[in-house]
Amino acid sequence: MGINNELLTKFKDQFDDNSSNQVIKGAIAKVGIDDASLDNNVLRKHSFEFSNETKRGTITNQKSSGRCWMFAALNTARVDTMNKLNMESFEFSQNYTLFWDKLEKANYFLDSILETLDEAQDSRIISHLLMDPVQDGGQWDMFSGLLEKYGAVPKSVMPETFHSSNTRKLNSILTSKLREFACQLREGYQAGSTQNELTAKKEDMLYFIYTVLVKALGEVPETFTYTYRNKDDEYCRIKDITPQAFFKEYVGWDLTSLVSLLNAPTEDKPYGRAYTVKYLGTVKEAKPIQYINVPIQVLKEAAVASIKDGQPVWFGCDVGKMSIRDVGIMDEHSYNYELTLGEDSGLSKAQRLDYGDSLLTHAMVFVGVDLDEQGQPQTWKVENSWGDKSGKKGIFSMSDKWFEEFNYQIAVDKKYIPEKWLKALDEPIIELEPWDPMGALALVK
Template sequence: MVESMIAELYKVINICLGTPPTSFTLNLKDEEQEARFSPRTFYERMIAPHFALDARVSLGHDPRPSASYGRNYCIAHSSNMMSGLLQSYNNQPMDVLLEVMAKSLAAGSAVWLACDIQRIFKNNDGVLSLKTHNFEQVFGMPVGTALDKADRMLFRATSRNTSLLVTEVSLDALHQPLKFGTARKTAKTNAVKNTESEESIKDAVDTVDKTKAKTKAAKADAAKRKTSMGQATVLHVDWLREYAFEIVVDARFVPPGVMQALRDEPSEELPIWDPMGALLS
């Protein structure tokens, strides 16, 4: 049935989004020139020489009794391509994931992370920690501690709903990870902001009076400040133990025993609705 619908689905996508280009033009601003690529040649020339996709491996943390550490798992129907690879991972204790993350980041290699950022953690300070909310002090009793991570997965109280690119790690005196962080957006310098603001005002004056131009420039400048003041997300180890599920990391930083399990262990297929496959939906 899937094969018979491919042509129909492709037609619908083309009508709604447009026909995918066979090639595209990339503006290379640093060298003030342009280059024309197809998707494949773009990968071969711009990505493959600097980033080895085949060298990345996926490690997961599923503490449910039904899951075994050291075993490989894959998610049924998780490929977005015909005959493509299924989403797969090797299940490991959280201590292994934290160790691998710390080694990778210390060497300057970023880590992809799948996690569960629940509503109570979506605050403005960008800190994910179990200690940011002291419910026991407010209510006089423990809150949210009745279920551990495995039970929350069993009862669908947690699932992988967010992916982050982790780029930083902080270690203690014993070189154990304390917290991790995502990249902070680079804020524009005042000189750049002032230049852009002046150009925006000049363009506006050509079509509207000076009062409207100043208003428009002020709004534009405020929007620029808002988008340029990117805030990093800090992920404490206590939070990761409860709400992190999977990482993708360079194989160089994975212990040899884990790599052997990735290569040799058989893979068990999980249904698409399994909590470990929730990020796909």
């Protein structure tokens, strides 16, 4: 059945019969759907006061880049550095990790192309690989691999450049070139090139990517000297140290003890099992990405335990859902869409995942939680990386119900996770297809 005049007349009459539609239409035309639907009562629920808080540094700004997962991970790590160096605040170089992420992603992509040379050009896997081979986004285990291999450096050692803060054009150039390289490798294979010949060609391709990154982001330091003043105004110097040694000594994480917990309540992903995603990674030789799928209450309890212990918590969520960006509130009742549009979303969390209506889009850090008298979370204190102009000087407040509906992943130490869930790591890991929603990357700007 098509759309005809009779149907359109029926729709118009139905719309006109509801007088409130005229008022709502005018309001939306003037200020947009969200502002017209904003529930001001939600603002009263978020005092931005929290019963338990961790130490944190000054608010950071990822600017026009999708490096939220890097900022969140480094903002989590810097708390230990601040303690070890007796500093009020500290910031790692996100440009340093961006450089290595781009180079490693390019290598991962080219290796994936070499591994799939027998796939048809129009196969779903080739289409997936070519879609966005070197974008900004990532997940916790991808960053863990970078830290393990390359360590980290203070921001002053490798400061921002134009393209680290504005990645769109750099990504476009790298993506176009990598697609060209994929074409050359596949056509070379079809023309009879040997594996050794293709591998040698790949090395030349990777060198080109390296040269572009050095020109756009700067040379990465092999060793450096870092000078600073601590909280007692004492001048301090750390001489001739490598990035790997700096991370080991002044963060000191055992990366093998940090576990990613997932909440994906869909039928195809039973709780208590560990999952990975095919063709998703950054450092090729790093351990595969893996997360344990558990009930949402397990994520909450682990996050609360970590915060009580003074340890911030990296997390990944769908930040665009029911979020008031300018005031920094994430609440399931932020907008009265039912009153302005006639209907609100009727999908459950599982249905949103199954039908492509939600996935992980952004990473931030839990730096506090407000617990009631029974010890149950009411609101969560969130450190974002959008600068101090959004939220309350960069801090967001998340309702506990929003956590349940739109939070998908946290990374915490094993000691905060009950043993019954950690047993999943001893069982065979379940591989998900590359296009599974759990393969989504945090990259919202």
